Amino acid sequence: MRVIILGSGPTGLFLAHALAKLDYPALEITILEQRADPVDPTGAGLGLWPHSVRILDQLGLLPEARKLVPEMKTSIHLDPRGRLLSESTLFDRIVQNHGHPFMFFERAKLIELLYEQLENRAEIVFAGKKVVGIHEKHDVVEVACEDGSVLVADILVGCDGSHSIARRFLPSHSPSKAAFRCLFGVSQLPAGLDHCAMIETHDQGAMIQLLTSEDRTFFLLYEANTQNDSQATRYSDADAEAVAQRFEHHSVGKEGKVTFGDLWEKRTRAGLFGLEEGVQSKWFSGRVVLAGDSVHKMTSNLAFGLNVSLEDVAALTNRLHALLVIQHVTHPTTSQLQVLFADYQAERYSRAKLCVRMTGLYTRFATWNNVLFKWMSLYVAPKVGDMFVADWVFSWIPRGGLVLTFLRESDPKRGEVKYLHEVQ
Numbered sequence: 001m002r003v004i005i006l007g008s009g010p011t012g013l014f015l016a017h018a019l020a021k022l023d024y025p026a027l028e029i030t031i032l033e034q035r036a037d038p039v040d041p042t043g044a045g046l047g048l049w050p051h052s053v054r055i056l057d058q059l060g061l062l063p064e065a066r067k068l069v070p071e072m073k074t075s076i077h078l079d080p081r082g083r084l085l086s087e088s089t090l091f092d093r094i095v096q097n098h099g100h101p102f103m104f105f106e107r108a109k110l111i112e113l114l115y116e117q118l119e120n121r122a123e124i125v126f127a128g129k130k131v132v133g134i135h136e137k138h139d140v141v142e143v144a145c146e147d148g149s150v151l152v153a154d155i156l157v158g159c160d161g162s163h164s165i166a167r168r169f170l171p172s173h174s175p176s177k178a179a180f181r182c183l184f185g186v187s188q189l190p191a192g193l194d195h196c197a198m199i200e201t202h203d204q205g206a207m208i209q210l211l212t213s214e215d216r217t218f219f220l221l222y223e224a225n226t227q228n229d230s231q232a233t234r235y236s237d238a239d240a241e242a243v244a245q246r247f248e249h250h251s252v253g254k255e256g257k258v259t260f261g262d263l264w265e266k267r268t269r270a271g272l273f274g275l276e277e278g279v280q281s282k283w284f285s286g287r288v289v290l291a292g293d294s295v296h297k298m299t300s301n302l303a304f305g306l307n308v309s310l311e312d313v314a315a316l317t318n319r320l321h322a323l324l325v326i327q328h329v330t331h332p333t334t335s336q337l338q339v340l341f342a343d344y345q346a347e348r349y350s351r352a353k354l355c356v357r358m359t360g361l362y363t364r365f366a367t368w369n370n371v372l373f374k375w376m377s378l379y380v381a382p383k384v385g386d387m388f389v390a391d392w393v394f395s396w397i398p399r400g401g402l403v404l405t406f407l408r409e410s411d412p413k414r415g416e417v418k419y420l421h422e423v424q
């Protein structure tokens with residue numbers, strides 16, 4: 001029984017870890033990655049909410065993962081001139097509510113951890129393998145790579161991101177729109193910014209979100225796209241530079257002491273991306289199924305993207321566990337897989353949609369998309385406070401988070417909000 005995973009991004013690598021824990025020796029896992037290096041060094045940061053930290057723990061990755069993240073302390077909201085709107089210990093409240101913390105990783109470091117911790121990685125992960133064709137045969141799926149090689153599998157999981165080739169294979173795929181774009185990157189921490197904090201500077205049509213550690217700043221500059229154009233999702237370095245120049249003098253710290261230009265000058269890397277939003281209506285066809293950004297894309301303000309992907313991994317792996325390990329099916333038929341995939345999509349679809357909507361709404365609120373949002377951001381949110389949001393808005397997502405049903409946690413932590421899904 002062979003599963004080919006398309007893409008060694010976070011979703012693909014997490015899926016390989018979960019499948020490797022199935023205790024099913026006949027399972028052969030192969031990851032095909034188009035990049036020359038399976039550990040992608042690009043991108044800025046990725047956040048895991050407490051419910052996802054439970055899965056990190058189940059996969060045995062938590063002790064090493066803890067070494068990679070700062071202990072987040074404060075959440076700060078500022079107006080365009082750097083005047084304080086509110087400051088809170090939001091991150092402590094998240095721990096109080098859900099047991100585990102919100103963990104914020106450098107994307108490259110998380111991918112490196114996932115890759116390095118994968119047993120037999122040299123036999124599993126094949127870099128420089130760009131997939132260019134997918135063909136459904138009688139009871140297998142055939143995958144063609146750009147280098148002329150052809151591989152055969154029982155199942156193909158498309159974890160190949162927002163420009164997925166696996167998605168194009170599905171009969172009714174629809175392109176997502178990007179109403180926002182995001183300039184994100186990493187820079188050294190300039191003097192004048194709080195350590196281990198999330199600092200959000202709100203403005204008309206834009207918002208600058210910083211996550212700081214002891215020595216670095218991860219910056220995400222969100223800007224509303226002028227043309228709501230699904231094509232404008234890939235940008236050049238010159239496009240990134242142009243956005244940075246426009247925001248050069250924009251305040252990003254308290255009292256306007258630090259500007260976006262200060263961060264840009266000290267950047268170690270950066271990139272401009274379109275933030276597509278949407279969930280595909282069909283997640284599978286034949287022996288091909290999608291997970292992660294290939295099937296749902298969302299704005300990144302609330303750091304839900306990877307968490308939603310990790311739940312895909314849990315939902316899919318739990319079902320494969322039931323079929324392969326509990327029911328002892330050695331070579332599932334296409335119709336058995338259709339049932340399994342339909343069940344997987346049914347479990348995931350509305351929750352993925354909820355996450356897309358929640359973070360999309362927050363992006364519009366935080367960028368003062370209309371006068372009501374601007375007024376609420378300036379006068380209502382500071383009074384209501386982050387704690388209300390942590391208790392009554394954000395907690396809906398962690399409480400419903402999925403876990404792997406067949407693995408125990410080594411370091412279970414629980415808070416005041418009960419999880420709906422517990423390991424049995």
Ligand SMILES: Cc1cc2nc3c(=O)[nH]c(=O)nc-3n(C[C@H](O)[C@H](O)[C@H](O)COP(=O)(O)OP(=O)(O)OC[C@H]3O[C@@H](n4cnc5c(N)ncnc54)[C@H](O)[C@@H]3O)c2cc1C
Nearest residue numbers: 007009010011033034043044045130131160161292293305
């Ligand atoms: C370069 C990059 C930087 C990012 N930076 C950030 C960030 O700073 N903050 C943030 O919140 N999110 C970022 N994201 C998005 C984030 O990684 C995802 O939202 C989330 O982690 C889910 O990841 P994924 O594995 O589903 O998709 P992705 O992270 O997009 O990974 C998909 C993988 O599939 C590979 N692939 C694609 N097509 C093929 C093909 N035809 N053949 C073989 N391999 C293929 C890609 O090379 C990539 O390694 C970034 C994505 C990318 C691609």
